[in-house]
Amino acid sequence: MTQSANCIDQLQRLPTSTAGSLPKPAWLAEPEKLWSEWRVTGDDLQQAKYDALLVSLQEQTAAGLDIVSDGEQTRQHFVTTFIEHLNGVDFNQRQTVKIRNRYDASVPSVVDAVSRSKAVFVEDAQFLRRHTDRVIKWALPGPMTMVDTLYDAHYKSREKLAWEFATILNQEAKELAAAGVDIIQFDEPAFNVFFDEVHDWGMAALERACEGLADMGCQTAVHICYGYGIKANTDWKQTLGSEWRQYEEVFPKLQASCLDIISLESQNSRVPMDLMELIRGKKVMVGAIDVATDTIETPEQVADTLRKALQFVDADKLYPSTNCGMTPLSRAVARGKLAALTAGAALVRRELA
Numbered sequence: 215m216t217q218s219a220n221c222i223d224q225l226q227r228l229p230t231s232t233a234g235s236l237p238k239p240a241w242l243a244e245p246e247k248l249w250s251e252w253r254v255t256g257d258d259l260q261q262a263k264y265d266a267l268l269v270s271l272q273e274q275t276a277a278g279l280d281i282v283s284d285g286e287q288t289r290q291h292f293v294t295t296f297i298e299h300l301n302g303v304d305f306n307q308r309q310t311v312k313i314r315n316r317y318d319a320s321v322p323s324v325v326d327a328v329s330r331s332k333a334v335f336v337e338d339a340q341f342l343r344r345h346t347d348r349v350i351k352w353a354l355p356g357p358m359t360m361v362d363t364l365y366d367a368h369y370k371s372r373e374k375l376a377w378e379f380a381t382i383l384n385q386e387a388k389e390l391a392a393a394g395v396d397i398i399q400f401d402e403p404a405f406n407v408f409f410d411e412v413h414d415w416g417m418a419a420l421e422r423a424c425e426g427l428a429d430m431g432c433q434t435a436v437h438i439c440y441g442y443g444i445k446a447n448t449d450w451k452q453t454l455g456s457e458w459r460q461y462e463e464v465f466p467k468l469q470a471s472c473l474d475i476i477s478l479e480s481q482n483s484r485v486p487m488d489l490m491e492l493i494r495g496k497k498v499m500v501g502a503i504d505v506a507t508d509t510i511e512t513p514e515q516v517a518d519t520l521r522k523a524l525q526f527v528d529a530d531k532l533y534p535s536t537n538c539g540m541t542p543l544s545r546a547v548a549r550g551k552l553a554a555l556t557a558g559a560a561l562v563r564r565e566l567a
């Protein structure tokens with residue numbers, strides 16, 4: 215399979231990327247809405263997703279991102295779209311559960327042993343690979359966040375289910391790496407909530423999902439954020455006090471883990487920057503774009519966040535990024551934020567030169 219011409223070791227300093235999703239075109243799904251339904255059906259849907267992927271790729275390229283993705287144009291939800299393709303989960307047997315101890319959601323049920331009989335995103339990744347020679351990053355849900363987005367009527371154990379998912383994720387990740395994906399990112403917002411479980415089995419399950427990827431030349435990232443800018447999340451943030459120290463609970467374990475890159479939220483957040491000292495030595499995707507506001511950052515504001523991060527992250531390990539995904543934003547706002555990100559990174563890059 216083709217490896218990218220611009221391999222990860224040859225990225226310029228302060229390589230830019232997004233933490234996750236980008237807005238979908240209005241013809242594909244209702245815009246400015248999280249998890250909105252597809253507007254295209256049947257055989258036309260696959261083509262529409264690929265068309266949207268190309269638009270998203272073009273916008274990322276035009277903005278000057280060094281690491282690009284599919285903009286998550288091929289999935290409706292960062293967890294359930296992956297689960298839809300697995301055996302053992304019944305989407306008709308729905309139960310209401312509390313997601314990340316925060317908000318109620320109607321979710322599918324695990325009714326039997328879970329397994330993956332065919333690849334989920336590999337063809338999509340091959341399509342992306344064929345259309346760019348930039349470094350590409352692909353997002354998958356993390357095992358703990360998957361467990362937290364389901365009702366389990368079969369294993370009756372979050373840990374057991376997480377290990378099953380870790381095995382399945384590892385199969386998918388290896389096929390994505392073979393398809394030319396340079397970085398696999400696991401989204402684990404649950405790591406910001408269930409600290410005891412992270413220590414007991416969450417981190418081990420995540421490392422299981424990453425097994426063998428390094429040998430394939432594929433790097434691994436974990437994205438831990440405070441969520442999309444939806445009300446349940448912004449309300450939760452109001453309860454967290456003047457300093458958000460959640461990362462302090464998991465960073466020492468992440469520092470000791472096999473993960474290469476840690477993606478975290480910094481812009482307009484109350485996370486003390488010095489917590490990054492706890493993951494010194496890892497590459498850090500520093501969120502320098504707030505995804506919970508339509509206000510477009512100035513390049514100087516982005517640069518300011520990056521300069522502060524440089525006190526705790528070595529310059530060759532700082533990856534400027536967004537706090538989280540940008541699906542709920544308008545395309546114009548997202549485009550403006552991407553431009554601000556790359557312009558802000560360029561300012562700091564010049565200062566380092």
Ligand SMILES: [Zn+2]
Pocket residue numbers: 233234403437438439440441442537538539
């Ligand atoms: Zn996020």
